Amino acid sequence: MTEPTPLRFIEAVNGFQRTAVIRTAMELDIFTVVGEGVETAEALAARLGIAEKGARVLADALVVLHLLTKAEGRYRLTAESALFLDRKSARFLGDSVKFQLSEAITGAYARFSEAVKKGGTASDGAGALEPEHPMWIEFAKGMAPLMYTTVLKVAEVAAPAGRVLEVAAGHGKYGIGLLESGAAREVTALDWPGVLRLAEANAKEAGMAEQWRGLPGDALATDWGTGYDTVLLANFLHHFDTATATGILERARAALTAEGRVVLVEHVPEEDRVSPSAPAWFAVQMLATTPAGDAYTLAEYTGMLTEAGFTEPTMHKVPGAARHVLVAERRVR
Amino acid sequence: MTEPTPLRFIEAVNGFQRTAVIRTAMELDIFTVVGEGVETAEALAARLGIAEKGARVLADALVVLHLLTKAEGRYRLTAESALFLDRKSARFLGDSVKFQLSEAITGAYARFSEAVKKGGTASDGAGALEPEHPMWIEFAKGMAPLMYTTVLKVAEVAAPAGRVLEVAAGHGKYGIGLLESGAAREVTALDWPGVLRLAEANAKEAGMAEQWRGLPGDALATDWGTGYDTVLLANFLHHFDTATATGILERARAALTAEGRVVLVEHVPEEDRVSPSAPAWFAVQMLATTPAGDAYTLAEYTGMLTEAGFTEPTMHKVPGAARHVLVAERRVR
Structure with missing residues (x-):
């Protein structure tokens, strides 16, 4: 039997970090920009007007999430991000984060312990x-x-x-x-x-x-x-x-x-x-x-x-x- | 080739929900209580003083995260949660969430877009x-x-x-x-x-x-x-x-x-x-x-x-x- 590790627990604890990375990626529209052929951290930084280090860490994180690929320092869209996260795609669904991460929903999760205690939303009213x-x-x-x-x-x-x-x-x-x-x-x-x-x-x-x-x-x-x-x-x-x-x-x-x-x-x-x-x-x-x-x-x-x-x-x-x-x-x- | 689906993107977007579930689980010390043999939603609700529905949804979510098992309505610890998340275990590490989810860290992620733009933390000072x-x-x-x-x-x-x-x-x-x-x-x-x-x-x-x-x-x-x-x-x-x-x-x-x-x-x-x-x-x-x-x-x-x-x-x-x-x-x- 494999020795248990806490890595799965840690990953769940840190789920909010993934949310933050995606939120920033969508704000910057980075998938659309990569889709236009802007493929290095340096070029992304110049195009988006952000720090090169920020571009590199963000893009690397999106590779970890399997939403970009990276080879020889060049980032490219995956089949998934090309279809769903490039604003030029007819199937673009990136604006769904405006609902999924709306204050109404994230605020409800900020009071999730209360919701568990009462068995229903802790948000005001209904x-x-x-x-x-x-x-x-x-x-x-x-x-x-x-x-x-x-x-x-x-x-x-x-x-x-x-x-x-x-x-x-x-x-x-x-x-x-x-x-x-x-x-x-x-x-x-x-x-x-x-x-x-x-x-x-x-x-x-x-x-x-x-x-x-x-x-x-x-x-x-x-x-x-x-x-x-x-x-x-x-x-x-x-x-x-x-x-x-x-x-x-x-x-x-x-x-x-x-x-x-x-x-x-x-x-x-x-x-x-x-x-x-x-x-x-x-x-x-x-x-x-x-x-x-x-x-x-x-x-x-x-x-x-x-x-x-x-x-x-x-x-x-x-x-x-x-x-x-x-x-x-x-x-x- | 498999048709791309947005499920991976959606899971990353909703990472904050996993964080919320873990935070509540640790606040309630639910793993310690399950470890004591309190194994149904009804019994957990009575023991923790919470709604039965809240206990059921929380425990089911922890099964989805592979931190509990469920069989015939009874929840049990996994090897991982028994070792790391039951407060009675010598290897208990659940209090790590107090650091990992401290205001200093979650607040920094709330300003993650700023951090990407400047290439370093957006939190005050250093x-x-x-x-x-x-x-x-x-x-x-x-x-x-x-x-x-x-x-x-x-x-x-x-x-x-x-x-x-x-x-x-x-x-x-x-x-x-x-x-x-x-x-x-x-x-x-x-x-x-x-x-x-x-x-x-x-x-x-x-x-x-x-x-x-x-x-x-x-x-x-x-x-x-x-x-x-x-x-x-x-x-x-x-x-x-x-x-x-x-x-x-x-x-x-x-x-x-x-x-x-x-x-x-x-x-x-x-x-x-x-x-x-x-x-x-x-x-x-x-x-x-x-x-x-x-x-x-x-x-x-x-x-x-x-x-x-x-x-x-x-x-x-x-x-x-x-x-x-x-x-x-x-x-x-």
């Missing part, structure tokens, strides 16, 4: 669930590119989607993706007014404005209307306790036609709740930032869905993301 | 090198257990050490280890007075007070005396630029007998500066917290040592730690 919380503007702005493969998977498994209601639409990309793929005939996107303006702009930019309409309001209080073929609840139910989430699913059932169905996008850990690591870790995020949210297992989603009058869901893994798409049919009672 | 900086009290208190295998390696490769001067002794464990192993005949430990009191207490506790004496002062200014067989510079030279570090080595040479030698404990990355990951990353720590410190390569240490009148060093890897011990002989000029 944390991330406060009406019109500005963090969801950052989410809608920065996180959409992170959902790329998930949007494709939803379009694939939700077709044909007919008339769609997208609840807590945020950036609106799921509904827009359904329109673009031809899976949906029309989409109604529900969210707070501030966020909805961004979704509307996205719908227009995609050339889908005619089949798309916004429904401003609070997902838990506003009248959703009826006659939808599909209700889409993407990254939404995890913010609530199971009773509230079940109530939302009951609202979905009431809004659907007899043959309608609900489509969920969720982080779904295994029943052991500790694997795979990314969806399991999502429970930490919910504890830190919401009063009663969680990373629910398939058994728990099945329980909520059947109680609300749906069939057991089919579950589809999203490639390259820690998310699943769940689809359940409205059951005739 | 950062970690301010005279009598209280962070070194936390270091001396919390970090000694982290040096366990390094102390053993120093005792092994420095023997026979004769009369020893330990510069910037901190907790004093290297010198005390040399006395305990019989490698040293007597040890003079130099450090600022506040820290030195802790080293003195450690020497007394080890029963080595008679062969040990403290020399309070500033390592760069105080008279070191002469006639030492060994000058020990553990985790010290990396705080300085090469000129200052070379000057310190010249002071060491002047303090040594003709056959004397210098023993360094250092983080030494490969010449590429990006491997292995832990010593390479140490350059980030030095950039964030010191005006001009660095993780120097073997070639750089060899350059400083030979310039200061020493032979090329022999280098010894410390098992289970990201450190090396370097030994160089005083050269007759």
